[in-house]
Amino acid sequence: MNEINTRRMKLSQIQALIAVADCENFSVAALQMELSQSAVSHAIACLETELGVQLFHRGRHGAQLTPVGERVLLHGRQIVRSLEMMVKEADLEKGLQGGQVRIVTFRSVATHILPGIIAEFRDRFPKIAVSIAEVYYTQAVEEALRSGKADIGFVSLPISDEFETRVILRDKYVVLLPPTAELSSAKITWEVLAKYPLILQPPETACSIPLRKYLTTSEFPLNIAYELSEDSTIVSMVMQGLGAAILPRLAAEPIPAEVKVCGLPVDFERVIGVAILRDALLIPAVFAFLDVVTSAAEVENTAVETLSIQTKPASAG
Numbered sequence: 001m002n003e004i005n006t007r008r009m010k011l012s013q014i015q016a017l018i019a020v021a022d023c024e025n026f027s028v029a030a031l032q033m034e035l036s037q038s039a040v041s042h043a044i045a046c047l048e049t050e051l052g053v054q055l056f057h058r059g060r061h062g063a064q065l066t067p068v069g070e071r072v073l074l075h076g077r078q079i080v081r082s083l084e085m086m087v088k089e090a091d092l093e094k095g096l097q098g099g100q101v102r103i104v105t106f107r108s109v110a111t112h113i114l115p116g117i118i119a120e121f122r123d124r125f126p127k128i129a130v131s132i133a134e135v136y137y138t139q140a141v142e143e144a145l146r147s148g149k150a151d152i153g154f155v156s157l158p159i160s161d162e163f164e165t166r167v168i169l170r171d172k173y174v175v176l177l178p179p180t181a182e183l184s185s186a187k188i189t190w191e192v193l194a195k196y197p198l199i200l201q202p203p204e205t206a207c208s209i210p211l212r213k214y215l216t217t218s219e220f221p222l223n224i225a226y227e228l229s230e231d232s233t234i235v236s237m238v239m240q241g242l243g244a245a246i247l248p249r250l251a252a253e254p255i256p257a258e259v260k261v262c263g264l265p266v267d268f269e270r271v272i273g274v275a276i277l278r279d280a281l282l283i284p285a286v287f288a289f290l291d292v293v294t295s296a297a298e299v300e301n302t303a304v305e306t307l308s309i310q311t312k313p314a315s316a317g
Contacts, residue, residue, distance in 0.1 A: 138206035197225030197243035
C-alpha cells in the first residue's frame with residue numbers, strides 16, 4: 001500500500017503543502033504558486049487521501065498544520081531540497097562538458113607548477129580547454145583578471161583585497177655564485193655577498209620589491225651592478241662569472257651544475273598563490289580547476305622542498 005501511495009504522489013502536491021504551510025492560507029499560497037485556489041486545494045486534498053491523514057485544520061483564520069502535518073512537512077522540504085541538489089549537480093556537469101579556463105601567470109609557475117596541474121585537470125575534464133598567458137609581473141596578472149582577459153592568475157602574495165586568493169607554494173630565495181666561488185657553508189654571509197657585483201631583477205617586479213627591502217638589512221653595502229628581467233639571462237651571467245644573483249629557487253631553475261648555490265644570511269621566501277577577481281561571474285570549469293590546484297598544492301610544496309640547497313665546496317678555478 002505504501003509503495004502505491006508514493007508512486008501516486010506528485011511533486012506539485014508537495015510544493016502545495018510547503019506553500020500552504022508557509023502562507024497559512026490557501027488563497028495566498030495559490031497566488032504565490034500562480035495557480036487557482038481550487039487547484040491548490042485539490043492538490044492538498046489528494047495528498048491527504050494518498051497519505052490517509054489530515055494535514056491541515058481549515059477555518060476562517062486560514063490553514064494550520066496538524067501535528068502529523070508538521071512531521072510530513074519536514075520530509076516534504078527534504079524532498080524539495082534533494083530535487084534542487086539534483087538540478088545543481090546536473091547543471092554543474094553540463095558546465096563541465098565544455099568551455100575554457102584562461103590562466104595568466106609568470107614563467108616559473110608556468111614551467112614548474114602548471115604542467116602537472118593541467119595534466120591532472122585534462123584527465124578529469126577532457127572537454128574543457130585551458131589557455132595560458134605568461135607575463136613578467138604580478139601587476140600584469142592583476143590587470144588581466146580585472147579586465148576579464150583571464151579567469152585565474154598565479155601571483156606573488158600579498159595582493160589587493162579585490163581578489164580572492166589561496167596560498168599554493170612557499171619558494172625560498174637562493175644566492176647563485178659563479179663556478180669559481182668557494183663555499184664553506186650552506187649560507188653566505190653579508191660580508192661575502194658584498195664582495196660580488198649583484199645581478200637582480202628590475203626594482204618594479206613582484207619578486208624584486210620585497211627582496212630589495214630585505215637587502216637593506218645587510219650589515220655591509222651591497223653593489224647592484226645589473227638589473228635584468230629574464231631569469232635565464234641572470235643565471236647565464238652568473239655562469240660567466242659576472243656576479244652573484246639572488247632569485248627565488250623556482251625562478252632560478254634549471255641551475256647549471258657548475259653554478260654554486262647557497263642560502264641568504266637569513267632565510268627569505270616568496271609566497272605564491274592563485275587568485276580570482278572577487279565576486280566575478282565565473283563558469284563551473286574555473287572552480288573545478290581551482291579545486292585541482294588546491295589538491296595539488298601539497299604535492300607541489302613537497303616537490304620544491306626536495307630541491308634542497310646543495311653546498312659544493314670548491315677550489316678556486
